[in-house]
Amino acid sequence: EVGARARLMAGEIKFEKKDYSGAVRDFFKVFRGYQNAPESFNPWKAQAAYETGRVFEAMQRPEKAIEFYEETIRDFPDEQMATLAKQRLEVLKKN
Numbered sequence: 001e002v003g004a005r006a007r008l009m010a011g012e013i014k015f016e017k018k019d020y021s022g023a024v025r026d027f028f029k030v031f032r033g034y035q036n037a038p039e040s041f042n043p044w045k046a047q048a049a050y051e052t053g054r055v056f057e058a059m060q061r062p063e064k065a066i067e068f069y070e071e072t073i074r075d076f077p078d079e080q081m082a083t084l085a086k087q088r089l090e091v092l093k094k095n
Contacts, residue, residue, distance in 0.1 A: 004030050004037070004044040011051060020055050027052045031075075046076035050085050062092050 011026030030048035034041050053068035069085040069092075076082050 001041055001044065004034055004041055004048075007033075008044050008048050008051070011048065015051065015055055015058070018058075020059050023055050024052055027055070042076055043079055043081075046072055046079035046081040049075065050081040053085065053088060057088070057092075062095070066092055 007026050007030050011023045011030070014020075014023040014026060027048040031045040031052070034045060037045070049068055049072040053065040053072065056062070056064035056068065066089060069089045072079075072085040073082045073089075
């Protein structure tokens, strides 16, 4: 879990520095790289999927952002990030 959280944080730092491709790589390593991990990893995986959507929004690629928000909701419906993803979807689908 510590590794997943650290990778997530590395992605967040890259996102803040506008290193979008680096951020996406780190986020993917969390939510796709820990596929068979225990459920205790789900908060980190959900956040990584959600943050990937945010990266694509920042890159002005709303269609890709929608894809990752929908994945967050589908794969992690019980996580807090699913609620945030639903909110972002509402905004993006109105535009």
